[in-house]
Amino acid sequence: MNYQSISIEELVQECAQHSHPDAWAEFIRRFQRLIASVVIKACNEWGDMSPEVIEDLIQETYLKLCANNCSLLARFQPHHPNAFLGYLRVVTANAVYDHFRSATADTRDVKKTEQLDEGTNQAHSQYGNVASADNAIFFSQIDEFLRQRGTGPAEEKERTIFWLYYRQGLTAKEIACIPGMNLTAKGVESTIFRMITFVRRSVVSGRNKERSTGIQGAESF
Amino acid sequence: MYNGHISSEQIELLSEQGHETSEQTGEVWSHIENCQECRALLERYRAFDAKLAKLSSEGVQLKSQMTCPDENIWFEVAAGTLPANESLRHAQHAATCDSCGKKLKAATRLFESELSSQEEQILNSLPSSRTQRQQIMAEQLSQVAKAASQPELTYAEKKKPRRPLWRFFAFACAVALAVLAVLPWASAAYTKYQILSAYREWRPMNYRLPNVPYGPPPNIERGPKGIRARYVADSTNDPQLSAAALLLRLDSSKAIAMLEDARKSGSPPTSLLDALVVAYAMEAEHANSNVCHPNDCYQHALELVTAVIDHNPDDKIAFFNRAMVLKNLNRDYSADLKRYLDIERDDAWIRDANALLPH
Numbered sequence: 001m002n003y004q005s006i007s008i009e010e011l012v013q014e015c016a017q018h019s020h021p022d023a024w025a026e027f028i029r030r031f032q033r034l035i036a037s038v039v040i041k042a043c044n045e046w047g048d049m050s051p052e053v054i055e056d057l058i059q060e061t062y063l064k065l066c067a068n069n070c071s072l073l074a075r076f077q078p079h080h081p082n083a084f085l086g087y088l089r090v091v092t093a094n095a096v097y098d099h100f101r102s103a104t105a106d107t108r109d110v111k112k113t114e115q116l117d118e119g120t121n122q123a124h125s126q127y128g129n130v131a132s133a134d135n136a137i138f139f140s141q142i143d144e145f146l147r148q149r150g151t152g153p154a155e156e157k158e159r160t161i162f163w164l165y166y167r168q169g170l171t172a173k174e175i176a177c178i179p180g181m182n183l184t185a186k187g188v189e190s191t192i193f194r195m196i197t198f199v200r201r202s203v204v205s206g207r208n209k210e211r212s213t214g215i216q217g218a219e220s221f
Numbered sequence: 222m223y224n225g226h227i228s229s230e231q232i233e234l235l236s237e238q239g240h241e242t243s244e245q246t247g248e249v250w251s252h253i254e255n256c257q258e259c260r261a262l263l264e265r266y267r268a269f270d271a272k273l274a275k276l277s278s279e280g281v282q283l284k285s286q287m288t289c290p291d292e293n294i295w296f297e298v299a300a301g302t303l304p305a306n307e308s309l310r311h312a313q314h315a316a317t318c319d320s321c322g323k324k325l326k327a328a329t330r331l332f333e334s335e336l337s338s339q340e341e342q343i344l345n346s347l348p349s350s351r352t353q354r355q356q357i358m359a360e361q362l363s364q365v366a367k368a369a370s371q372p373e374l375t376y377a378e379k380k381k382p383r384r385p386l387w388r389f390f391a392f393a394c395a396v397a398l399a400v401l402a403v404l405p406w407a408s409a410a411y412t413k414y415q416i417l418s419a420y421r422e423w424r425p426m427n428y429r430l431p432n433v434p435y436g437p438p439p440n441i442e443r444g445p446k447g448i449r450a451r452y453v454a455d456s457t458n459d460p461q462l463s464a465a466a467l468l469l470r471l472d473s474s475k476a477i478a479m480l481e482d483a484r485k486s487g488s489p490p491t492s493l494l495d496a497l498v499v500a501y502a503m504e505a506e507h508a509n510s511n512v513c514h515p516n517d518c519y520q521h522a523l524e525l526v527t528a529v530i531d532h533n534p535d536d537k538i539a540f541f542n543r544a545m546v547l548k549n550l551n552r553d554y555s556a557d558l559k560r561y562l563d564i565e566r567d568d569a570w571i572r573d574a575n576a577l578l579p580h
Contacts, residue, residue, distance in 0.1 A: 019366035025359035040340045041331045066366045086300035093296045160316040168322030174329040179301045180309030204265045
């Protein structure tokens, strides 16, 4: 059988059902880069870029795909084109995170760490009380303006885009990649531009009062 | 100009641009310098922008809330494996929850297809990026997958008319007996395959175990290769194989106990003594050993390996291991290594030994 000419879904089923070495060779040829990329980035996230660990985790991912009679591959149901690529990314990321979480859990006293976290949060909240309260008020103020635009699905989506960009720091391209947004990166940029213009004017000058009633008194941000 | 003042659009533009002056903006800046109202408005725009940037960098509330979804969901959102409406619902939550927002951001960065030059360099240097290694991996994955799979009945077989029940039971009993007879053998063979494969990829010690294929020696910077070792069972009927699995995890004290038990139970084969030498030598590298003091462990390994060589002067493994023990004791080991090179025929082992020869 010529595995190079079959679709991704057919190849996945071949690997799951017959596990021919040639099918796996083609699987590795097609997906090695994707798996390795996710492993490398995830290792970077956890601060361990040792090539040995990266190589081990790549093998760990393949072993997971083979485990339990290739159940991960067998139960894959494609809902849209390229669905398998996303599925494989999730499997790989989970394999890496599980490894590091378990490695971290092995080398620490969980109870003590929880206490430390609590302590840090408490200290943080005491020192950062004024700043975070200030941020919370500012956030509520803007969010209120955004909600005044309406609470329909389109307005909710735009509000989500605004906060993903300005509060969470996602780029327009990253936001566009989230399914359900149904926008290109340009579309996201355009939405953000419209929203920030609206919010700026609403917050700074007061809605519908711009220049016609003169400049508003200085507000404390 | 609007009512003798600068329009909001212009003020916004200036707030983004800073103090860059051009022919177009020169007049506007000069108005701002002279108009208190416009200057105040510009300051307010700038204060707003600064505040928004601060909100992004400091966040509002980092602690997780009761309504936060499981953290693994963010991989699925970023990878696009969830239905669109579910994905959007989670994105809406992440937009105003700093804890989840950070996780979503991390997940989206993880799945970016572009790699930095450093990441690209690491990717290209990986053994699994080489075609030859991929071929070996394909063979191994095929074997692992087949070992766990059961042949499925075809549609035609499923539709065959039923035979009398007693025939079915007789057949099932025969199959069960056959499986029971073969299962221990198959399980032992699979365990052996796993252990040998792990050694073939990498051996965790500078010594050499008998009946184990060549594998690259440990790098000093490299820790125990825990992942593959985790999959290797150490409960086999063969004490040497079990000890090999334990040594793969650097558990030399347990390996010593197992091999010593086997040694006491009868006249031990030379290979078992060779393995015991390796276990004692590895135990000597444990600063907090509860088996013996490091120097005593080395001494014990040295006495044992010398006895093996006295009994069998052609035991190449013993010569190799004695050379390594002497090397660790900072004693002359070149004679043993040269003797080893006279006997050894395997190119990979010869290459390793040559690299160890003192200059």
